[in-house]
Amino acid sequence: MSTTYDIAIIGGGIVGLATAMELTRRGRNSLIVLEAEDHVAAHQTGHNSGVIHSGIYYKPGSLKARNCVSGRQAMYKFCAEHGIDHENCGKVIVATQQSELPALDRLEQRGKENGLEGLRRLKPEEIKEYEPHTAGIAALHVPQTGIVDYIGVSETYARLVQEAGGTIQTNSRVKGFHPDGQEFVLDTPQGEVHCRNLINCAGLYSDRVARMCGVDPGLQIIPFRGEYYDIVPERQHLVNNLIYPVPDPNFPFLGVHFTRMIKGGVEAGPNAVLAFKREGYTWSFSPGDTLQFATYSGFWRMAWKHWRMGFGEIYRSLSKAAFVKALQRLLPELRIEDIHRSGAGVRAQALEPNGQLADDFRIKETAHMVHVLNAPSPAATASISIGISIADMAEKNFQA
Numbered sequence: 005m006s007t008t009y010d011i012a013i014i015g016g017g018i019v020g021l022a023t024a025m026e027l028t029r030r031g032r033n034s035l036i037v038l039e040a041e042d043h044v045a046a047h048q049t050g051h052n053s054g055v056i057h058s059g060i061y062y063k064p065g066s067l068k069a070r071n072c073v074s075g076r077q078a079m080y081k082f083c084a085e086h087g088i089d090h091e092n093c094g095k096v097i098v099a100t101q102q103s104e105l106p107a108l109d110r111l112e113q114r115g116k117e118n119g120l121e122g123l124r125r126l127k128p129e130e131i132k133e134y135e136p137h138t139a140g141i142a143a144l145h146v147p148q149t150g151i152v153d154y155i156g157v158s159e160t161y162a163r164l165v166q167e168a169g170g171t172i173q174t175n176s177r178v179k180g181f182h183p184d185g186q187e188f189v190l191d192t193p194q195g196e197v198h199c200r201n202l203i204n205c206a207g208l209y210s211d212r213v214a215r216m217c218g219v220d221p222g223l224q225i226i227p228f229r230g231e232y233y234d235i236v237p238e239r240q241h242l243v244n245n246l247i248y249p250v251p252d253p254n255f256p257f258l259g260v261h262f263t264r265m266i267k268g269g270v271e272a273g274p275n276a277v278l279a280f281k282r283e284g285y286t287w288s289f290s291p292g293d294t295l296q297f298a299t300y301s302g303f304w305r306m307a308w309k310h311w312r313m314g315f316g317e318i319y320r321s322l323s324k325a326a327f328v329k330a331l332q333r334l335l336p337e338l339r340i341e342d343i344h345r346s347g348a349g350v351r352a353q354a355l356e357p358n359g360q361l362a363d364d365f366r367i368k369e370t371a372h373m374v375h376v377l378n379a380p381s382p383a384a385t386a387s388i389s390i391g392i393s394i395a396d397m398a399e400k401n402f403q404a
């Protein structure tokens with residue numbers, strides 16, 4: 005006789021695990037997390053920049069702004085309680101040309117509207133107090149930003165789920181779905197899993213999983229690879245903490261920046277290159293993934309609008325010299341020999357049929373199901389708060 009779980013969560017990334025942690029904390033422990041890979045945090049969560057974002061970038065009132073601010077506070081508290089490596093080191097956002105000053109003003113205003121206290125506007129000489137090797141014409145110091153080990157966070161969420169009676173099952177990619185009376189049946193390589201309720205937190209595959217479950221996601225996931233370089237140890241003194249550019253307001257990405265990592269070292273990146281494969285960590289190609297977005301009208305509308313930016317990113321991906329040039333705007337002393345290629349992450353970015361890159365988190369609720377369709381950055385920072393919101397939705401939808 006197979007078990008029927010109350011809740012199955014597809015995806016053992018930080019969002020699925022945070023949701024599982026909150027539901028089991030509420031006593032919903034007939035719960036299973038199904039993860040495709042042989043360990044949790046295998047994709048976006050385990051390949052990100054490790055930054056605890058402040059909430060400065062997001063439109064006041066948006067899900068991103070609300071969940072980032074409350075999630076950030078919860079993340080610091082959680083890490084302190086569970087002994088997870090983290091540091092509230094602050095960051096600077098640096099304008100290097102006059103044309104960026106209005107955007108820097110808007111960020112400062114946004115930060116204040118999102119409740120950030122202690123933001124400090126810096127003159128060129130004041131930037132040196134924080135980052136002596138950075139050049140800029142103005143900057144903003146954001147004290148709330150920090151760095152953390154998100155793999156450690158995810159593993160702790162998973163441990164708490166198991167301690168509360170929930171199950172984490174790896175090597176279990178969900179490949180099929182069908183309803184059976186009051187239940188759903190999920191096909192995995194380890195056999196069928198029966199559940200009464202379902203939560204889709206499948207990241208790069210969230211749109212496909214929604215469709216597999218008979219739900220129209222109304223958007224498509226487009227993978228954008230973010231490539232990183234490491235600064236060689238002898239030159240890491242050039243960066244104290246985190247140095248970011250003023251982002252282009254037309255894109256949901258933050259621009260290549262410098263990040264001191266909690267485990268040591270300094271990373272530069274990530275860029276944002278269209279990937280031709282959902283888990284395309286290098287220049288690789290999946291005919292199925294490419295065909296899927298090439299036949300999506302939203303993709304061509306996006307390509308038409310942003311082709312210049314897209315080619316710039318491809319050029320920077322292929323040319324180390326171009327990548328270094330972008331970084332030298334923030335750190336003029338950086339030389340080409342100071343960095344070497346390291347890893348990459350692939351962002352799951354939802355694209356609307358009209359060609360707009362979805363800016364906010366997107367969650368779709370149907371009877372007995374919740375589908376998390378867009379959970380890009382700062383979803384790791386915000387995970388505890390998003391987990392609470394998804395658990396609220398789940399408990400409402402799962403009553404029927």
Ligand SMILES: Cc1cc2nc3c(=O)[nH]c(=O)nc-3n(C[C@H](O)[C@H](O)[C@H](O)COP(=O)(O)OP(=O)(O)OC[C@H]3O[C@@H](n4cnc5c(N)ncnc54)[C@H](O)[C@@H]3O)c2cc1C
Nearest residue numbers: 015017018019040048049052053055178207349380383385
């Ligand atoms: C390059 C990069 C840098 C980033 N930097 C930051 C940062 O500094 N700070 C921050 O807050 N955020 C950052 N983000 C964003 C953050 O990492 C993501 O928003 C977050 O990790 C999303 O978590 P997730 O659980 O939704 O997705 P994922 O971590 O991708 O997890 C989804 C999981 O679902 C599994 N899965 C997929 N399909 C199936 C299936 N059919 N069956 C079973 N399992 C399945 C996958 O194997 C995966 O483990 C960054 C992202 C990237 C890519």
